Amino acid sequence: MSNANSLIILDFETTGLSPDQGDRAIEIGAVKLENGEVVDQFQELMNPGRPVSGFIEDYTGITNAMLRDAAPCKDVMARFAEFIRGENLVAHNASFDKRFLDAELQRISLDYSGQFACSLLVSRRIYQTAPNHKLGTLVKYKGIQSSGSFHRALYDSQMTAQLWLAIIDDIQHQTGHTQTPFTLMQKIAKTPKNKVTEFIGKYSSAKI
Template identity: 50%
Template sequence: MSSAIAVIDFETTGMSPAQGARATEVAIVLLEQGRVVDRFQSLMHSGAWVSPFITQLTGISNEMLRTAPPAAQVMREAARFVGQAPMVAHNASFDSKFWQAELALAGESAPQLFACTMLLSRRIYPQAPSHSLGHLARYLQLPSTGRAHRALADAEMAAALLARMQQELCTRHALPWPGHELLMQLQRRSRAAADGWLAQQAAPSLLAAR
C-alpha cells in the first residue's frame, strides 16, 4: 500500500467557492517518506474574472487564464494524479473547499481526507511567532521555493514544512515515520494535550524495539 501524501495549493479569485470564487491555479506535490516523488501544476480557465488585487498578489492575470486549459479538464487530471492518496494543505479548510467545489463542477467526487500543516504546526511549534506558511518557512529556515502566492511554490513549501514536522515527530517523540492517519489525529488534539498523546503513541514502538 502506497504511503504517498498529496500536498496541494490553490490560487483563486476569492476566499470561498460558496461566494462564487473560482480556482485559477492548482499545484500538487506527492511526498513519500518526506521525499518529493512527483509534481503537478496548471493554470485553469473557468471564465471567472481576476481582480487587479488578486493579479497583484499572485501574478496571475485574466490574459494568462484565457489560454489556460478548462478548469474541469485540469481538475480531472489533478484527481487522476492524486488517486487514492490522502491530502495535506496549509490552512486546509481553504484548499479543501476549492478541491471539493471544483471537482464537483467537473463531475468528479472528492473523497480525500485533508490534514492541515497550519494546525499541525501549532501543535509541534507552539513557540513560533506566526503559523502562516511564509513565517514558518523563515522560522525553520526552509529553502526558498519561489514566489509566494503561486500554487507550485506554496505547495512545495507546504511539502517541505510537512516533511520537517514528520522528521521532528520522529526525533523528538521517538515515533516511527508518522503517516497521514497519525497527523489527522494529532491536529484534533489541543496544544496542551498533544505532547502527552504523542508519548502514548511512541510507547508501543519503544517496547517493540527492546
C-alpha cells in the first residue's frame, strides 16, 4: 500500500495554458516526501526555445533574460523524469500539471509509472467552507506559514506539500486511522461533495 505522505509534489510554470496549443514549460519545481518529511527537492528553469510574453513575465517573475541561459526543456525534463521515477505524484490543479508533464516527456520519448492525485480536488471536498480553493487562499485558511512568492514552481510545490500534509492530518483526525493510503485521496477527489462525510464515515468503520 502506497501512503499519501510518501510521494512527490510538483508544479510547472509555463508559457501558457495548453501544451496542445504549443505552450511549453519554463520551470519545474518539486519536493519529495517520505513519511511526511521533505527529503529532497528539484528546481530548474528551462528554455522553451522562444520568448515568453510580458504577461507571463509579470505573472511568474520569470523573465526572458533568466531563461536565455537556462538548459533546454529536453535536458531538464530528462533529469526530472529520473527524479520522479517510481513515485506517485501530487499537484494543485493536477490536470494542468499532468498535461505539461505528459507533453514534455512525450517530446523526449520518456514516461513515468506513478499515479496522480489532485490537492485542489481533495481540498474542495475536505475544506468546503474555505473562501475558495486557490493555493494561496488555502495556505492562509490553514494557517500555514509562508514567506515566498507564489507562481514560482519550487515555492508552490513546497506550499502544496504543506497543504497536502495538513489535509492528510485532518482526514486522519476524522477517521481515527494513523495511515492514509494514496488511493483514499484519489477516491476522495472523485467523491461528490455532498457524499464526502458519508464516504469518510464508511472508511472510518473500515467498510470500504
